Amino acid sequence: MVREAKANRRLETKFDRVDHLLFAALMIFLASQGLFLLFSPDLGLHLVAGEYTFHNGLPETNVFSPINGDHPLLQHEWAFQVFSYAITAVAGTNGLVWMRLVVVLLIGLILHRTLRPGRGYVAGVACLALGLFVAHPRFAWSPELFSMLMLAAVFKLLIDYIEGRGNQLFLLPLIFAVWVNVHGYFLAGLIVVGCFAAGEFGEALVRGNSTGRAMRLIGIGVLCAIATLLNPYHVEGAIYPFRVLIGLLTVDSHFNTAVAELLPPRTFKSAWAVKAWYPLLVIFAVASVAQGRKVRFAYLLTALAFWLMARSTYRNIGIYGLTLGVLSAVQWQTARTWKSLELPIARLSRWGTLALVVVLLGMAGFIATNRLYHAEGNLRVFGAGVARWLDPAARDFIAEHIPADSQVFNSFDHGSTYLWWFYPERRPFIDGNGAGYPSEFFAEYRKLVRCNESLEPLMRRHRIGWVYLGLDKRLARCLYRNPDWHPVFLDSDTIILVSQAPEFAEVRGKFDLRADLARGHISGWEPTPLPTLLHRTTPRSELVLMRFLGRIGEPRAARTVRQHVRKFSPEGKNSRN
Numbered sequence: 001m002v003r004e005a006k007a008n009r010r011l012e013t014k015f016d017r018v019d020h021l022l023f024a025a026l027m028i029f030l031a032s033q034g035l036f037l038l039f040s041p042d043l044g045l046h047l048v049a050g051e052y053t054f055h056n057g058l059p060e061t062n063v064f065s066p067i068n069g070d071h072p073l074l075q076h077e078w079a080f081q082v083f084s085y086a087i088t089a090v091a092g093t094n095g096l097v098w099m100r101l102v103v104v105l106l107i108g109l110i111l112h113r114t115l116r117p118g119r120g121y122v123a124g125v126a127c128l129a130l131g132l133f134v135a136h137p138r139f140a141w142s143p144e145l146f147s148m149l150m151l152a153a154v155f156k157l158l159i160d161y162i163e164g165r166g167n168q169l170f171l172l173p174l175i176f177a178v179w180v181n182v183h184g185y186f187l188a189g190l191i192v193v194g195c196f197a198a199g200e201f202g203e204a205l206v207r208g209n210s211t212g213r214a215m216r217l218i219g220i221g222v223l224c225a226i227a228t229l230l231n232p233y234h235v236e237g238a239i240y241p242f243r244v245l246i247g248l249l250t251v252d253s254h255f256n257t258a259v260a261e262l263l264p265p266r267t268f269k270s271a272w273a274v275k276a277w278y279p280l281l282v283i284f285a286v287a288s289v290a291q292g293r294k295v296r297f298a299y300l301l302t303a304l305a306f307w308l309m310a311r312s313t314y315r316n317i318g319i320y321g322l323t324l325g326v327l328s329a330v331q332w333q334t335a336r337t338w339k340s341l342e343l344p345i346a347r348l349s350r351w352g353t354l355a356l357v358v359v360l361l362g363m364a365g366f367i368a369t370n371r372l373y374h375a376e377g378n379l380r381v382f383g384a385g386v387a388r389w390l391d392p393a394a395r396d397f398i399a400e401h402i403p404a405d406s407q408v409f410n411s412f413d414h415g416s417t418y419l420w421w422f423y424p425e426r427r428p429f430i431d432g433n434g435a436g437y438p439s440e441f442f443a444e445y446r447k448l449v450r451c452n453e454s455l456e457p458l459m460r461r462h463r464i465g466w467v468y469l470g471l472d473k474r475l476a477r478c479l480y481r482n483p484d485w486h487p488v489f490l491d492s493d494t495i496i497l498v499s500q501a502p503e504f505a506e507v508r509g510k511f512d513l514r515a516d517l518a519r520g521h522i523s524g525w526e527p528t529p530l531p532t533l534l535h536r537t538t539p540r541s542e543l544v545l546m547r548f549l550g551r552i553g554e555p556r557a558a559r560t561v562r563q564h565v566r567k568f569s570p571e572g573k574n575s576r577n
Contacts, residue, residue, distance in 0.1 A: 018353045019117050022125055025360040026112065027105060029129060032364035033136040034104030036373075036380045038093055039387035040140040041413045042432050044420025046077070049433075050085030053078050058232055062436035064419055066407065066427045067462060073436045074233055076240050079181035080143040097384040100141045103149055108132060110152040111326050114159050115333060122352045124329035127287070129360060130280055131325010134273045138318025143183035148322055150179045154189050155326050158196050162213065162298060163334070169220045173227040180228040184241035188319055190228075191305050193221040199298025206297075244434070261315040268314055271376050273321070281307065284324045287331035299327045394468070395421050397489045397496065401507055408466040409458070411449060411473050414494065418468065429464070451478045465504060467497045471548040480552045487513035490522055492545040517549065520556035 045064070052059060053075065062073045075081070087095040108128070115124040138144055153175055160166045172193065179186040197217035204211040231237035265274045284303055288295050303324055310320030366372050373380045381387060398418075402408065404425050410418055415431035430437065430445060447453040451474050458464060467485065469476040476495050479485040486504075488511040489496035498504045516523055522545075542561060549558035 019121065022122065022353050022357055023112065025357040025364075026108060026125055026129060029360040029364045030104055030108040030132060031101060032367040032382070033132070034101040034139055035097065035368075035384065036382050037385050037387040038096060038141060039379055039381075040142055042142060042416050043096075044418070045416035045431055045433055046081045046084050046142070047088060048419050048423050049075060049078070050081030050083070054082050054085055062433070064423065064427055064431050064433070065436060067429065068437050068441060071436060071438060073433075074236065074240055076181075076231070076233070076237055076435070077143045077183055078232070079178070080146060080183065084141070093386050094384050096141050100139070100145065103145055104139055107149050107152045107322070110149075110156050111322070111329075114156055114326055114330055120333035122356055123332040126356055127283060127329035127332060128325050129356075130276060130283065131321045131323075131328065133363070134276050134280055134321030134325070135318040136321075137271060137273050138315070144185060144315075144318060147179070147183040147185035147188070148318055150175050150182075151185070151189055151192070151319055151322060152326070154192055155323070158192065158217075158298075159326070159330055161217075162196065162200065162296065163330070169216065172220055173223045176224040176227040177230045180231045180237060184244060185319065186228060187241040187245070188306075188309070190221065190224060192302055192323075193217065193224055195301040195305055196298040197221055199296060199301045202297045202301075240435075262313055264312055265310065265314045265317055271378070272372060273317060274314075277310075277317070277320075280321065280324050280328070284328040284331070287328045291331055291334070296331075299331060303327055392491050392493060394489060394491060394494050394496065398422070398426075398468070401488070401510075402466055402496075406466055407462055407464045408468050409448075409455070409464045410468040411470045411475075412445065414468060414470055429462075449473045449475045451475055455479070459499065465499045465501055469495055469497075471495060471544050477548070477552055486511075489513070490517075490545075492542045495548075517554040517557040520560045522557055522560065 048064065052063065058075050058078055059073055062068050062071045065071070084096065087099055091098075111128055111132075112125070115121060115128070135148065138148070154172065157168055157172055161169055176186055176189060179189060197214055200217055201211060201214035203209055204214055225238075228238040229235060233240070265277060268274050288300060306316070306320045306323040310316040368382050370380075370382050372378075373382075379387065398408075399422070404422075407429065408418070408426075409429045412430050412432055415428035416433075418426070418428040419431045430441075434442075444453070444458070448455055448458065449469075455464075455467075455475070467475075467479060469479075470493065479497050480487055480495065484500050485497040486500060486508045487495060487497045488507060490513055498507055500508075511523075513523070542564065546558050546561040549555075549561060
């Protein structure tokens with residue numbers, strides 16, 4: 001027994017030394033996921049709204065819309081928007097990239113603090129890494145990223161409390177007082193506190209434990225709910241996420257299909273994070289079984305709640321990955337079945353640590369060379385700066401050829417960028433802000449972009465003479481084939497068309513896109529091969545352009561794009577119109 005104890009101590013000493021190596025590998029793995037070009041479609045809206053709020057205070061109506069300018073606007077993310085504007089004012093858009101990297105690393109650091117060196121540490125880090133990998137598609141610069149940061153802090157405080165490692169629950173109301181002004185996901189934080197309180201109360205009833213911890217959690221949950229009233233809109237701001245949730249489930253169901261991130265995760269089967277969805281759930285289930293009769297009810301309830309939330313909406317995959325990752329990690333470390341295996345696990349832990357380090361660094365390299373994003377068909381690009389498709393030639397074309405007083409009908413996912421480019425001289429038809437428009441407006445927009453209704457009544461009502469659409473919209477193909485519309489600009493992401501109204505005759509005379517495409521020439525498009533450390537690929541948007549050209553019946557132009565795609569993209573070699 002003495003010899004075994006000495007062996008354990010020696011092995012634990014060696015294991016403690018490589019903990020730092022494993023932690024460094026985890027941080028490098030996270031850095032590879034947090035460092036990529038800015039590409040969020042809502043980025044422009046947040047920056048413009050932040051600048052407006054910083055100089056003029058919170059707007060009462062939708063001042064960013066030329067059509068719905070009198071519609072009430074509840075700017076519930078105002079703190080994030082002002083913070084974003086302040087960063088760009090000081091450090092430019094690259095400052096957002098580096099700040100995002102800092103936030104992602106902070107999320108990993110806080111979650112890592114829930115683990116303890118020693119038994120099960122390697123398995124815990126592996127669970128965290130998998131959970132954060134599942135969450136990484138939601139690491140864009142957005143209010144949701146800060147929600148994940150605050151959710152990580154909530155988990156750290158609650159896990160420490162019920163595991164008997166400390167009691168700093170007094171910090172929770174402070175977190176919620178900030179969170180309510182940043183993002184509506186503070187509702188997810190309240191769900192976590194409620195699940196922990198219900199779990200502790202259930203354990204007290206089933207196992208005969210004291211209800212003291214449960215009552216304290218209930219009390220702190222009430223204080224957290226009260227803290228959400230500390231926002232400029234008070235009760236209205238606190239209940240806003242509930243109203244949005246009810247609306248998405250009922251009257252605003254059309255909004256679900258208009259926004260891609262509100263679709264179920266199965267819609268994004270090519271994303272590796274979605275493929276890791278069920279393995280993470282299985283790992284959590286196995287970790288729970290390993291706890292035996294001592295499994296924490298709080299962990300089970302929380303995991304169930306977040307699984308249900310993410311199962312229906314891809315947007316929730318970030319908080320799902322974070323939640324199941326940290327809960328799996330904590331349960332693996334505290335599993336009672338490890339006790340009889342402590343010595344062999346200690347002997348294998350160093351090799352397991354080195355193997356996990358190799359895996360994490362390998363995945364970091366896979367991501368940093370853009371190979372993961374290319375395999376997924378993702379628009380992300382590793383590095384600092386602004387993605388090309390947020391700064392295309394379309395901006396220069398609009399500024400030069402479309403009069404500032406002309407109304408442009410744009411697609412939902414391009415409105416925020418349009419706002420960023422031109423506000424206040426120009427304002428988009430729709431800017432991506434769900435809170436600033438009535439539900440019937442969204443319903444009409446959805447019917448239009450799906451070609452279920454004619455655009456003519458809307459044109460006459462709002463004097464619309466131009467259309468600026470993403471190539472993935474059915475309306476783009478419909479209008480290209482419509483002789484009442486004249487295409488004047490095309491790149492790998494968007495198309496611009498002008499009506500046959502007499503006042504636009506001069507512009508129509510300058511550009512004849514249909515004739516150009518028939519010759520195989522695309523005047524607004526330039527091939528942009530994407531260099532990586534290991535090979536060269538082509539942006540996925542060029543594959544979208546090639547498919548668009550095939551669908552509108554322009555085979556010569558499609559062949560021009562395909563020739564370029566075949567040079568740089570293995571997928572393009574097998575592409576068909």
